[in-house]
Amino acid sequence: MLPMMPSIKSYEDLRREIARRHADLSDRLQRIAKYAVDHPDDIALNTVSTLASEIGVQPSSIVRFANAFGFGGFSEMQQIFRSRLVADASSGYRARIANVRGEKSVSGNSNDPIAVLTREVDADIASLQEMGQSADRQLLKRAISLMSNASTIYVVAQGRSFPVAFYLSYALGRLEVRSHLIDGIGGLNKAVAQTATPDDLLIAISFRDYSPDVVGVVDIASKRRVPIIAITDSPLSPIAALAKVSFEIRSAMEDRPFRSLVAPMALSQALVVALGHHLTSEQRST
Numbered sequence: 001m002l003p004m005m006p007s008i009k010s011y012e013d014l015r016r017e018i019a020r021r022h023a024d025l026s027d028r029l030q031r032i033a034k035y036a037v038d039h040p041d042d043i044a045l046n047t048v049s050t051l052a053s054e055i056g057v058q059p060s061s062i063v064r065f066a067n068a069f070g071f072g073g074f075s076e077m078q079q080i081f082r083s084r085l086v087a088d089a090s091s092g093y094r095a096r097i098a099n100v101r102g103e104k105s106v107s108g109n110s111n112d113p114i115a116v117l118t119r120e121v122d123a124d125i126a127s128l129q130e131m132g133q134s135a136d137r138q139l140l141k142r143a144i145s146l147m148s149n150a151s152t153i154y155v156v157a158q159g160r161s162f163p164v165a166f167y168l169s170y171a172l173g174r175l176e177v178r179s180h181l182i183d184g185i186g187g188l189n190k191a192v193a194q195t196a197t198p199d200d201l202l203i204a205i206s207f208r209d210y211s212p213d214v215v216g217v218v219d220i221a222s223k224r225r226v227p228i229i230a231i232t233d234s235p236l237s238p239i240a241a242l243a244k245v246s247f248e249i250r251s252a253m254e255d256r257p258f259r260s261l262v263a264p265m266a267l268s269q270a271l272v273v274a275l276g277h278h279l280t281s282e283q284r285s286t
Contacts, residue, residue, distance in 0.1 A: 031057065204218045228245075
C-alpha cells in the first residue's frame with residue numbers, strides 16, 4: 001500500500017513537501033526537484049519533453065516525480081505551478097523579467113556602463129517586487145518573535161553574503177540588542193558556535209554555492225538546539241532544512257555574474273525595523 005500523501009493544494013505546499021522529502025528521493029528525482037524549485041516558471045510553461053531535455057532526464061522520470069508527490073501525472077502537477085504564476089507573479093513583474101532577459105540578450109556583451117546599470121537596476125527591482133508580493137506575514141512574525149526572545153543573536157555569513165551579516169550585527173547593536181557577528185577571524189567560526197545555547201538565536205545567510213563554514217556553524221547550532229533563521233535562496237539549501245524560519249530569496253536573473261544583495265539587505269532591514277517596533281511596543285505595555 002502506498003503511503004498517505006499530504007494534500008498539496010498550492011505551490012507553497014509542494015515546495016515544502018519537496019524540501020521535506022528531498023533527501024529520500026533518488027538522484028534522478030532530486031535533480032528534477034531542484035529544477036522545479038529553482039525554475040517554477042519553466043515548469044509552468046513548458047511541455048514535459050522540453051523540460052526533460054533541459055533537465056537531462058527522460059520524460060517518464062518527470063511523470064514519476066509527479067506521481068511521487070501524489071499527482072496523477074505531469075499535467076496535474078503543472079497546474080500547481082501555473083496557479084502560482086497567476087496568483088503570485090503580477091503582469092508587471094513578468095514584464096520586467098522579460099525586459100531584463102530581452103535587454104541581456106540584445107546587449108549582454110555591451111561595454112556601455114549605462115546599459116549595465118539599467119539591467120542591474122531592473123533585475124533588482126524585479127527581485128524586490130517578487131519578494132514583497134510573496135512575503136509571508138506569519139513567517140515574518142515568527143522571525144521577529146525569535147529575535148525578540150533571544151538572549152544573544154549570533155549572525156554568520158561568509159564571502160559575498162558577509163555584508164548582510166555585518167549590517168544585521170550593526171543594526172542590532174543600534175537597537176541595543178545583544179548580538180555576536182561570527183566573522184571567521186582566526187578560524188574560530190565553529191568554536192564560537194559552540195558557545196551558543198537554546199536561549200540564543202542564530203541568523204545564517206548563505207546562497208548557492210553555500211559556504212561550508214556557514215553550513216558547519218548551522219549544523220553545530222542545530223545540534224545544540226539553537227533556534228535558526230536562514231536567509232538563503234532555496235528550500236533545498238543546506239541551511240534551510242535546519243532552520244525554524246527560512247527566507248528563500250530568488251534572484252530575478254539567476255545567471256548574473258555577481259549575485260545582488262539588494263533583496264537580502266531589504267529583508268534584513270525590514271527585520272530590524274520590525275524588531276525595533278516590537279521592542280518599543282513591549283516597553284510601552286510594561
